[in-house]
Amino acid sequence: xxxxxxxxxxxxxxxxxxxxxLDGETTxxxxxxxxxxxxxxxxxxxxxxxxRTIERAIAGEVPGADPAPQDSAVxxxxxxxxxxxxxxxxxxxxxxxxxxxxxxxxxxxxxxxxLALYLRPRTPEEPIHPVPxxxxxxxxxRRETAQIASKPSERRPLTSGGAPTxxxxxQIAEPPVVASAELGQAMGDIAPDETSIQDAKAKxxxxxxxxxxxxxxxxxxxxxxxxxxAKRDSVLLDLRRKADAMRTELVSANETNSVDSLKLxxxxxxxxxxxxxxxxxxxxxxLTFWRQEYAVLAKQSGDSVVQxxxxxxxxxxxxxxxxxxxx
Amino acid sequence: MISLxxxxxxxxxxxxxxxxxxxxxQEIVSGVLxxxxxxxxxxxxxxxxxxxxxxxxxxxxxxxxxDVAQEAFVRAFVALKQYDANRPFGAWIxxxxxxxxxxxxxxxxxxxxxxxxxxxxxxxxxDAFSTVARTEFETAVRAAIAGLPDGIxxxxxxxxxxxxSYDEIAHELGVPRGxxxxxLARARERLREVLEQQGFGRESEAV
Numbered sequence: 375x376x377x378x379x380x381x382x383x384x385x386x387x388x389x390x391x392x393x394x395x396l397d398g399e400t401t402x403x404x405x406x407x408x409x410x411x412x413x414x415x416x417x418x419x420x421x422x423x424x425x426r427t428i429e430r431a432i433a434g435e436v437p438g439a440d441p442a443p444q445d446s447a448v449x450x451x452x453x454x455x456x457x458x459x460x461x462x463x464x465x466x467x468x469x470x471x472x473x474x475x476x477x478x479x480x481x482x483x484x485x486x487x488x489l490a491l492y493l494r495p496r497t498p499e500e501p502i503h504p505v506p507x508x509x510x511x512x513x514x515x516r517r518e519t520a521q522i523a524s525k526p527s528e529r530r531p532l533t534s535g536g537a538p539t540x541x542x543x544x545q546i547a548e549p550p551v552v553a554s555a556e557l558g559q560a561m562g563d564i565a566p567d568e569t570s571i572q573d574a575k576a577k578x579x580x581x582x583x584x585x586x587x588x589x590x591x592x593x594x595x596x597x598x599x600x601x602x603x604a605k606r607d608s609v610l611l612d613l614r615r616k617a618d619a620m621r622t623e624l625v626s627a628n629e630t631n632s633v634d635s636l637k638l639x640x641x642x643x644x645x646x647x648x649x650x651x652x653x654x655x656x657x658x659x660x661l662t663f664w665r666q667e668y669a670v671l672a673k674q675s676g677d678s679v680v681q682x683x684x685x686x687x688x689x690x691x692x693x694x695x696x697x698x699x700x701x
Numbered sequence: 702m703i704s705l706x707x708x709x710x711x712x713x714x715x716x717x718x719x720x721x722x723x724x725x726x727q728e729i730v731s732g733v734l735x736x737x738x739x740x741x742x743x744x745x746x747x748x749x750x751x752x753x754x755x756x757x758x759x760x761x762x763x764x765x766x767x768d769v770a771q772e773a774f775v776r777a778f779v780a781l782k783q784y785d786a787n788r789p790f791g792a793w794i795x796x797x798x799x800x801x802x803x804x805x806x807x808x809x810x811x812x813x814x815x816x817x818x819x820x821x822x823x824x825x826x827x828d829a830f831s832t833v834a835r836t837e838f839e840t841a842v843r844a845a846i847a848g849l850p851d852g853i854x855x856x857x858x859x860x861x862x863x864x865x866s867y868d869e870i871a872h873e874l875g876v877p878r879g880x881x882x883x884x885l886a887r888a889r890e891r892l893r894e895v896l897e898q899q900g901f902g903r904e905s906e907a908v
Contacts, residue, residue, distance in 0.1 A: 384890065393886035397860065399867045424893050431835070431842040432861045433758060449753075449767065450745050453774045460775060461738040 384421045385411070392418060396425050726790035734781060744790065745774055751791060751864075752798045758862045759802035769805050773798040792869035799863045838901060845895040849888055856881055857888035 384392065388411060394400045395408045412419050724732070724743065732740040749770065756769035777784075777794050784793055846854060846861075859865045859873060867885075871878045 389890060390882050390886040393889050394867070394882050396889075397867070397885070399882070421893065424896075425889050427838075428842055428889070428892055428896070429861065431839045432846075446746070446749060449749060449770070450742060453745050453749075453771050454739070454742050456771065456775050457741055457778045458738060460779060 383417060385415060385418055388415075388418055392422055393425070396422065396429070727786045730781060730784060730786060730790065733778075741774075741778055744777075744794075748791060748794055749774075752794060755795055755798045755863050756802050759799065760806060765805065766802075769798065769802045772805070773801045776801060788872055789869065792865050792873060795863040795865055796859065796873050799858060802862075803858075841896060841899055841901060842892065845892050848895065849891060853884045853888045853891070856884040860885055 388408070391400065391404055391408055395405065400408060412422065724740075726744065726747070729740050729743045733744075752773050753766055753770045756766035756773070757763065760766050760769060773794065777797050780797070784790065846857065849857060856870060856874065859870045860867075865873065867878050867881045870881045874881070
């Protein structure tokens with residue numbers, strides 16, 4: 375494990391305890407110990423606050439979503455109807471068990487008879503081949519077994535709504551090179567990102583971030599490619615002008631190497647878009663813009679932290695990264 | 702005399718309420734296993750909020766969460782014989798829900814399902830900014846979780862998404878409680894390190 379590059383170090387003897395404290399899993403004595411320690415240790419207070427921030431990011435509810443099924447009774451009925459279906463349908467295993475005994479006994483008897491006929495000391499007048507036995511399964515039995523085997527699966531699809539619609543997926547070999555975003559390349563250069571959107575859709579991936587990536591791909595396809603171009607262009611143009619003006623301001627104030635100041639800038643720009651347009655703000659477009667701003671800032675300041683954020687945003691926007699790629 | 706009658710009345714009422722009290726999870730399970738399939742409805746009613754909340758945390762989408770919740774109950778029903786009646790039913794179905802949600806996430810992803818998720822509302826400009834900032838942070842957190850070593854990740858997911866207690870996690874994973882505690886502490890330290898290296902320090906706490 376590498377040491378944290380910056381920031382506070384947790385007191386090592388407090389590590390397990392602090393985490394359990396957060397989860398409410400400490401004994402009263404332990405809780406008192408942690409409380410006493412936190413009163414005197416600034417570093418552990420900060421660490422605890424960071425843990426809480428991470429917890430909130432995971433457990434935070436989806437905005438505008440009540441954490442319950444839309445209609446409890448409807449949900450219960452839907453579940454129960456599927457469960458009754460499952461319960462009523464004998465499983466394949468049950469079928470096998472049901473038929474196994476007679477079929478296996480019949481085969482066993484047949485095999486025994488055949489074996490007995492072969493092994494029996496032969497007398498010259500006996501025929502060499504055994505007589506056919508009558509203990510093999512009757513045609514009726516066989517028919518029934520065949521029916522069971524060929525019975526189609528009745529499993530109901532999980533989604534009631536539409537199946538995913540197939541789409542043509544253009545494979546774009548070269549994702550846009552973001553780091554080359556220049557100050558002068560100001561006007562309406564959101565278009566190249568359509569390629570990265572297609573690219574993102576073309577590369578399915580797994581892992582914890584998949585839904586977020588789904589989300590970006592979907593939103594991007596709907597918003598960037600689908601919105602009325604004229605209005606969007608003017609919005610982006612305005613956005614660019616504002617951003618450039620503010621960046622110039624920051625450069626002259628010698629404040630370019632601060633992520634916080636960049637965030638202020640972006641916050642202001644995004645607020646302006648939100649005020650000007652009557653449309654919902656597109657997350658992907660905002661993140662794309664954000665990434666480009668980071669890229670310019672990284673180039674100017676040479677700050678590796680900013681550069682690492684550029685790479686990560688590129689990852690989010692372009693496609694899924696393999697598991698653990700952030701380490 | 703009156704007080705005696707009063708006490709008796711109270712006792713009668715308590716007894717009546719007791720008999721009306723819902724059957725325990727274990728009683729319902731044994732009823733269902735005995736062939737009363739419809740009894741399972743009691744468990745669906747009792748646990749649907751919990752199941753749905755876990756599904757929503759993982760999928761971040763109401764429709765997907767409803768699908769996951771339905772599937773989780775069906776899986777629980779099918780696997781009911783494997784349920785250990787000495788343990789809380791809630792923890793058992795929570796773990797089933799978590800696994801169902803994680804599986805569905807990756808399979809939907811593979812199928813290229815393009816279902817929409819939450820949209821940003823720009824009714825408030827300040828909200829728009831904080832939503833973007835939050836999205837960036839949440840994405841980084843999820844990626845960092847995905848990058849945890851498997852044993853630690855599963856323990857952390859059971860805690861963070863499924864809300865299981867340390868004892869419940871210890872039972873589900875078959876490890877001592879102390880192991881659960883140290884795994885969670887390691888997970889949190891690792892997440893903090895990874896996120897700090899990416900520049901999420903002080904500023905992200907304001908989000």
